[in-house]
Amino acid sequence: MLALEIKHLNKEYEHFRLKDVSFQLEKGYIMGFIGANGAGKTTTIKSILNLIRLDSGEIRIFGRDLKQHELELKQVIGSAFGDIDFYTRSRIRTLTNVIKRFYHHWDEDAYNKYLKKFNLNENKKIAELSTGMKVKYSLALALSHGAKILILDEPTSGLDPVARDQLLDIFQELVQDGEISILFSTHITSDLEKCADYITYIDNGQIINSAVKEEFIDTYRLVNGKEEQLHLVQDKLIAYKTNSFGFTGLIHTVDFDPSWDLRSALPNLEEIMIYFSKKESLHV
Amino acid sequence: MYSLLIKELKLSVSPIFYVMPFLTGALMLIPGWLYFLVVLYFTFITVPNMFGGYKSQNDLIFTSMLPVTKKEIVKAKVAVIVILELLHIVVAMIYGLISILLYPNMDYLFFKPTLGFWGLNFVMMAIFNLIFIVMYFKTAYKYGAATFAAVAAALLFAGGAEWLGIQNSFVSDLLKGTGADNIAVQLLILIMGVAIFAIMTIIAYHIANKRFEKVEI
Structure with missing residues (x-):
C-alpha cells in the first residue's frame, strides 16, 4: 500500500x-x-x-x-x-x-x-x-x-x-x-x-x-580519467571536474562504456548531489 | 472549532489582555471624560500587541498544521476579537454605572455613559472590525496597516459622533438631555448598535474567509 x-x-x-x-x-x-x-x-x-x-x-x-x-x-x-x-x-x-x-x-x-x-x-x-x-x-x-x-x-x-x-x-x-x-x-x-x-x-x-x-546510487557511476580522455566522454557526463591528474565526472550507468579504459566507482549521495548542481550551473 | 477557540484563549492570547478591560474600564471613573476612548484603548493596545504576538510565535503555521480548516482558523480568531471587545464594553458599562452614581450632578460636555452611548460604542467597534478583520486576513500576518486604517475609521466615527453631540441639538438632547432618561429610546439605540455590530462582524468574517482561502502559508 x-x-x-x-x-x-x-x-x-x-x-x-x-x-x-x-x-x-x-x-x-x-x-x-x-x-x-x-x-x-x-x-x-x-x-x-x-x-x-x-x-x-x-x-x-x-x-x-x-x-x-x-x-x-x-x-x-x-x-x-x-x-x-x-x-x-x-x-x-x-x-x-x-x-x-x-x-x-x-x-x-x-x-x-x-x-x-x-x-x-x-x-x-x-x-x-x-x-x-x-x-x-x-x-x-x-x-x-x-x-x-x-x-x-x-x-x-x-x-x-x-x-x-x-x-x-x-x-x-x-x-x-x-x-x-x-x-x-x-x-x-x-x-x-x-x-x-x-x-x-x-x-x-x-x-x-x-x-x-x-x-x-547504482544509477550513477563516478569516472576518473586522464585529461586527454575527457573529450571522448565529455558529452556523456552529467558534470565533471578537472584537476592536475585528469578529470572526475558523474555519468549515468547506462551511458558508461567499460571499453573506455576509465576507472569507475559507485558515487555516494553527496557526490551525486554536487555533480548535479554543477550541471545546473553549467547550463545557466 | 471549540478546540481552536480554547487554543486561542489558553495559548495565544496573553493573560494581560483579559485584565486590560478592568484597567481601561476604570477610566470611566474620570468625571465627564471623553468616554469613547475607554473602549478605543482596546484597539490602541490590545489589538496590535495580540496580533504582534501571533506573528512572533509563528501562530499561522502552527495553527495551519493542526487538523482544522482554514474557515475554522478565521472563525476562531474573529471569535476571540469579539469576546475581548464584549469584555471591554461590558466592563466599561459597569464602571460607567458607578461613574453615574458617583457624579449625579455632572454637566457632560461629551457623551454621558448612557445605554445609547454604549450602542454607539458597538457601532464604532463594528466599523473597526469590518476594516481590521478584512484587511488582516489578506496576509494573516501583517497587522500594522490594518490596525492603522481600522483605528482611524473608529476615531473618525467617535469624533464625528461627539461633534454632533455638541453641534446638533437633536443628538445632544437624545444622548445628554431629556432623551438620556428615556429608557426605551436608550435601549433602542443600544439594540441597534448591537445589531450593526453583529451584522458588520459577520460580513467581515465572510470576506476574511474568502481572502484567507488564497493565503499561502
Missing part, C-alpha cells in the same frame, strides 16, 4: 517553479528527500501539509485525496519543521494540553511513554529545549496522536552528530512494525546513507530521481 503518492505537482512562484513533481512512498518505509537549499524540498513538504495552493497536481495519502479528506488525513499526519519554532515561551505541558484536544485518537499513555523515552520534562519551556529535543517533542506529539505518516522538514539540520544518530535510530525503530512511514527532507546526505530505504532527489524544482537507495 502506498502511504504517500504525489502526482504531477506544479507550482509557480516569481523566482522559482516546482515542475511536475511526482514520487511515491510505500507504507512502512523511510524516504529521504534530498536537494540543495532552495531546490524545492520545503515547498513540496508544505504542499503535502496543504499549506500552499497548487497550480496543478494531486496528493494522495493512504489512497485518499488530500484536498477532499484534509481533516481526516491530518489526523494521521505528524509533522515537524526543524527550523521553525512555535510558542517558545510556553511550557511543554501547556502546549500539549492545547494540542491534544484536536486529535480523536490521542493516547495519553503513549505520550507519557515517549516523554520518558526521549527524556522530555513537561515543565520545560520550548525555548529551553535543544534542537534535537524539539524534534523529539514533535515526534512524541505525532506518535501520541496516532500519526501513521511523518512528514519532517530538515529534522536533523542543526543537530550534533550524536543527536543525529540517535534520531535516525528512532526513525528506524518507528518503521519496524510496518505501520509508520517517514518522509524527511535533508541536505545531510550521510543521514540517508544510514537509514533511508528510498531516496528522492529534487533539484531546481524538478525530481531528478526517486528510487530504492541502492538502485538510486
